[in-house]
Amino acid sequence: MRLTSWALLALPALLDGVAAVKQEDFKLCSQSSFCRRLRSIGQRQSAAPAHFTSPYSVGPPATTAGTIDHASWSWPVSSSLYPEISFELRVDILEKGDGIARIRMDEVNSQTPFRRYNETAKWALVDVNPPLASLADARLTSDAAKSTITYAKGLSIEIIHSPLKITQYRDGRPQVVFNERSLLHMEHFRQKQVEKVEEGASESEQMVLQAGEMDRSWFEEVDAEAFEERWKKWTDSKPKGPEALSIDLSFPGVEHVFGLPEHASPLSLPDTVGPNAHYTDPYRLFNVDIFEYLADSPMSLYGAIPLLHAHSAKSSVGVLNLVASDTWVDVLHDKQGTHTHWMSESGILDLLLLPGPKPQQLFEQFAILTGPTALPPQWSTAYHQCRWNYINEEDVLEVDRRFDETDIPLDVTWLDVEYSVDRRYFDWNPSHFPDVKRMLQKVADKGRKMVAIIDPHVKRSDSYRIYTDAKDLDILIKKPDGSNFEGWCWPGNSVWVDFFNPKSWDWWKKMFDFKVWTDSAPNLFIWNDMNEPSVFDGPEISVPRDTVHDGGWENRDVHNINGMLFHNATAQALIARETPAKRPFVLSRAYYTGSQRFGAIWTGDNMGDWEHFAGETAMLLSNNIAGMSFCGADVGGFFGDPSHEILVRWYQAGAFMPFFRAHAHIDTKRREPFLYDEPIRGYLRDAIRLRYQLLPVWYNAFHDASVSGAPIIKPQYAVFPEDPAGFAIDDQYYVGDSGILVKPVVVEGATKTDVYISDNQPYYDYFTHRLYPAKAKPHHLSLDTPLSTFPVLIQGGSIFPVRQRVRRSSPLMWQDPFTLIIALSKQGTASGQLYLDDGETFGHERGEFIWRSFDFSSTSKGGVLRSSDGASDQTEASDAVTPYGENNLWAKTIAHVKVERVVVLGLKNKPHGVSVAGQGVEWSWEDGAAAGGKKEGGSSKLVIKNPGLGVVESWEVRIE
Ligand code: NOJ
Numbered sequence: 001m002r003l004t005s006w007a008l009l010a011l012p013a014l015l016d017g018v019a020a021v022k023q024e025d026f027k028l029c030s031q032s033s034f035c036r037r038l039r040s041i042g043q044r045q046s047a048a049p050a051h052f053t054s055p056y057s058v059g060p061p062a063t064t065a066g067t068i069d070h071a072s073w074s075w076p077v078s079s080s081l082y083p084e085i086s087f088e089l090r091v092d093i094l095e096k097g098d099g100i101a102r103i104r105m106d107e108v109n110s111q112t113p114f115r116r117y118n119e120t121a122k123w124a125l126v127d128v129n130p131p132l133a134s135l136a137d138a139r140l141t142s143d144a145a146k147s148t149i150t151y152a153k154g155l156s157i158e159i160i161h162s163p164l165k166i167t168q169y170r171d172g173r174p175q176v177v178f179n180e181r182s183l184l185h186m187e188h189f190r191q192k193q194v195e196k197v198e199e200g201a202s203e204s205e206q207m208v209l210q211a212g213e214m215d216r217s218w219f220e221e222v223d224a225e226a227f228e229e230r231w232k233k234w235t236d237s238k239p240k241g242p243e244a245l246s247i248d249l250s251f252p253g254v255e256h257v258f259g260l261p262e263h264a265s266p267l268s269l270p271d272t273v274g275p276n277a278h279y280t281d282p283y284r285l286f287n288v289d290i291f292e293y294l295a296d297s298p299m300s301l302y303g304a305i306p307l308l309h310a311h312s313a314k315s316s317v318g319v320l321n322l323v324a325s326d327t328w329v330d331v332l333h334d335k336q337g338t339h340t341h342w343m344s345e346s347g348i349l350d351l352l353l354l355p356g357p358k359p360q361q362l363f364e365q366f367a368i369l370t371g372p373t374a375l376p377p378q379w380s381t382a383y384h385q386c387r388w389n390y391i392n393e394e395d396v397l398e399v400d401r402r403f404d405e406t407d408i409p410l411d412v413t414w415l416d417v418e419y420s421v422d423r424r425y426f427d428w429n430p431s432h433f434p435d436v437k438r439m440l441q442k443v444a445d446k447g448r449k450m451v452a453i454i455d456p457h458v459k460r461s462d463s464y465r466i467y468t469d470a471k472d473l474d475i476l477i478k479k480p481d482g483s484n485f486e487g488w489c490w491p492g493n494s495v496w497v498d499f500f501n502p503k504s505w506d507w508w509k510k511m512f513d514f515k516v517w518t519d520s521a522p523n524l525f526i527w528n529d530m531n532e533p534s535v536f537d538g539p540e541i542s543v544p545r546d547t548v549h550d551g552g553w554e555n556r557d558v559h560n561i562n563g564m565l566f567h568n569a570t571a572q573a574l575i576a577r578e579t580p581a582k583r584p585f586v587l588s589r590a591y592y593t594g595s596q597r598f599g600a601i602w603t604g605d606n607m608g609d610w611e612h613f614a615g616e617t618a619m620l621l622s623n624n625i626a627g628m629s630f631c632g633a634d635v636g637g638f639f640g641d642p643s644h645e646i647l648v649r650w651y652q653a654g655a656f657m658p659f660f661r662a663h664a665h666i667d668t669k670r671r672e673p674f675l676y677d678e679p680i681r682g683y684l685r686d687a688i689r690l691r692y693q694l695l696p697v698w699y700n701a702f703h704d705a706s707v708s709g710a711p712i713i714k715p716q717y718a719v720f721p722e723d724p725a726g727f728a729i730d731d732q733y734y735v736g737d738s739g740i741l742v743k744p745v746v747v748e749g750a751t752k753t754d755v756y757i758s759d760n761q762p763y764y765d766y767f768t769h770r771l772y773p774a775k776a777k778p779h780h781l782s783l784d785t786p787l788s789t790f791p792v793l794i795q796g797g798s799i800f801p802v803r804q805r806v807r808r809s810s811p812l813m814w815q816d817p818f819t820l821i822i823a824l825s826k827q828g829t830a831s832g833q834l835y836l837d838d839g840e841t842f843g844h845e846r847g848e849f850i851w852r853s854f855d856f857s858s859t860s861k862g863g864v865l866r867s868s869d870g871a872s873d874q875t876e877a878s879d880a881v882t883p884y885g886e887n888n889l890w891a892k893t894i895a896h897v898k899v900e901r902v903v904v905l906g907l908k909n910k911p912h913g914v915s916v917a918g919q920g921v922e923w924s925w926e927d928g929a930a931a932g933g934k935k936e937g938g939s940s941k942l943v944i945k946n947p948g949l950g951v952v953e954s955w956e957v958r959i960e
């Protein structure tokens with residue numbers, strides 16, 4: 001008998017015989033042998049800091065000037081605890097990124113057959129060996145006590161030889177210190193018997209310890225599970241034995257560290273140890289399928305990006321720790337700054353130090369290493385309607401129709417697992433979807449798309465071609481004994497394709513070929529769920545750590561990368577299915593460093609309650625600063641039936657999430673926006689329509705992200721890096737560089753909401769144009785927020801484009817005219833941009849785009865608005881093709897598209913006239929407060945009508 005969906009979902013809980021307290025399905029640090037071992041090093045250090053010295057030291061540099069031709073030096077490393085073991089330290093200075101330094105360490109000449117996993121960079125970085133700086137730009141000096149590398153812009157790295165300590169300085173000020181607290185410990189490979197001998201030695205070691213000297217027991221306590229570990233009913237065979245890595249990184253003078261997504265925690269990471277610990281466990285990075293996750297917790301979720309920003313008003317630095325195994329991070333703030341302790345189960349040390357010195361450069365440096373966000377198809381930035389499940393063709397078309405009937409725009413309808421026969425993805429259930437192409441065509445007729453789910457588990461059935469193919473090609477994840485790993489997931493007994501195996505890549509592409517997957521069409525895109533991977537009857541709901549991937553690596557080594565490779569393979573398959581290629585859209589649940597190159601992610605199975613809802617903003621911001629900027633949360637909450645109030649607030653928030661999708665669990669009541677009576681339906685419609693009006697702003701932000709790695713939504717510290725009062729704020733944010741400041745209302749019954757203003761500029765209410773004058777000091781505004789509205793403010797000094805006519809789907813709006821909103825700064829100036837391309841092909845990579853810069857300068861009589869070619873300011877883009885040259889087909893295609901209206905907020909005086917190229921144009925004026933004044937109230941408003949300005953052209957509008 002087939003299990004019902006609900007029963008399948010509840011399976012992990014049923015198997016464990018516990019109710020739905022899912023926390024118990026996942027390990028605490030104290031239940032994980034390597035975390036327990038390494039965390040206790042930190043505990044011993046903090047109990048006796050004065051006695052605690054690192055056993056590691058380095059010899060003189062092995063590479064000196066004359067023997068190398070680029071900035072890469074190595075040092076032999078030894079540990080006084082294990083003199084017979086050799087390690088090597090290597091420091092590189094990279095050519096690009098204002099002085100990014102790379103620090104690597106590995107065990108060398110191991111007497112065992114084992115090696116540490118050293119391929120994380122291959123998957124995470126765009127270039128596994130980024131080009132090195134020349135020796136003219138980076139210099140090493142060395143004496144017996146230390147080595148110093150001096151390089152770009154006042155940066156230097158000092159390596160104290162014994163005990164080993166590495167400090168990166170900027171202008172003589174320490175920014176980041178490696179091994180300041182002596183927690184570095186790389187467990188060398190050893191045979192099981194050797195460990196027994198060591199255990200025997202522990203008594204005498206204890207005596208030495210009491211005498212106050214360092215010995216092995218400070219670093220390696222006896223651990224009966226070091227070679228084999230039991231967790232509930234599973235045994236991890238650990239064929240390589242212990243190979244964990246502990247490192248500490250301190251950030252002197254820093255009060256805030258951000259990053260390490262994905263966690264449901266504040267953006268500014270609270271302590272996990274010490275007197276002010278907010279959590280008892282470290283932040284964990286280990287991709288898992290976590291059911292009903294806690295709203296405030298350091299527990300692992302679906303994705304992992306081991307990136308940290310350490311930020312103070314003086315400067316910012318970043319560290320990217322290229323490790324893909326289970327990793328826990330303790331955070332401690334004290335008077336000296338912030339200290340972090342990273343504990344990983346396996347892998348080499350491969351650390352990238354991003355020098356900043358401000359958040360904006362951190363974003364650029366991270367993008368240089370791992371690639372920027374791929375520019376998505378434009379339609380994917382619009383509204384998506386999902387639920388588990390739209391059950392058949394009629395259901396899909398009815399939903400599609402009702403959106404039109406109620407005048408609510410929609411771009412994408414989604415299909416969850418039930419579209420398939422027995423969860424054999426690709427195979428549509430013929431009794432529910434008798435004519436897939438007909439359905440897709442009807443959807444396409446309105447410019448709309450569909451997304452269907454394809455999960456990584458493969459039903460183990462000899463009548464399923466995906467299974468038989470993958471088995472025949474021998475590309476499945478293996479058990480330690482070499483047989484194919486099998487586990488339980490939605491389809492029942494399943495196997496998993498090993499996307500580390502290059503043989504899987506071309507095969508997977510073929511599966512999406514329109515000739516192979518005939519029930520498919522160019523407007524069908526893909527959702528890759530469950531790719532942590534989720535295994536219902538596996539340890540921590542995933543594959544056992546000793547399962548084996550291509551190259552003989554264990555899942556333990558590559559766990560956090562695994563989901564990203566599936567995401568990438570699907571994205572490449574969508575690119576390959578059409579000529580000329582279209583941009584892919586693939587939503588993934590699991591992710592790792594670099595996943596931004598392949599598509600979007602979402603925050604998984606959130607609860608539909610106020611507490612979870614409130615926490616989403618910080619989660620999305622944390623993903624954004626770590627490059628994973630195309631992200632969203634299930635609007636309405638995955639679990640539960642939302643009240644009208646929370647649903648409206650969720651749509652208002654969703655309209656300002658980079659990825660805007662409503663989704664719901666199969667057991668929830670239907671909740672498509674058209675189902676509600678007024679005024680609720682109107683509020684939902686308003687939120688979705690607002691998204692459509694602002695689509696040009698979103699596309700600008702996606703484009704910026706694709707060029708420079710800038711976050712699509714920016715937290716306060718990224719926009720105002722010198723205002724400490726804003727650093728911990730994670731419930732409001734700016735959209736790209738548009739100047740739009742949003743604060744979702746996430747409190748039940750709230751009729752007033754405070755917004756923090758950091759800068760000395762006026763702000764304007766987006767909806768009412770009320771003006772809040774500039775104030776010399778940072779301050780809060782208290783705004784009325786009845787259910788119909790929420791804080792959307794425009795920072796003085798901004799210009800952004802909107803499209804006021806909203807159509808059924810975003811592609812239908814491609815030739816509609818624009819309105820430019822100009823919100824003047826207190827100096828009477830403003831600037832902004834408009835980026836446009838065809839929204840779906842790769843033509844933009846060949847220069848087929850337009851990129852306008854808008855600039856408003858004040859004159860004694862009024863002001864001048866100019867449109868100029870924005871691309872020529874941008875070296876990267878202008879390297880391509882002259883933007884408006886003969887080859888720019890896109891610019892020609894939209895040559896007729898106009899700016900139909902210009903709204904100027906905050907002008908001081910009513911003008912006498914407005915002209916374009918010497919010709920007067922129509923305008924209207926409303927009195928009100930001016931940008932530079934102190935008066936609060938309605939802003940003055942100049943509306944210029946039909947000025948006849950082509951979006952492609954350069955022009956000037958004069959206000960006199
Ligand atoms: C888990 C996903 O997180 C959820 O969004 C989806 O609806 C279910 N799997 C069923 O596919």
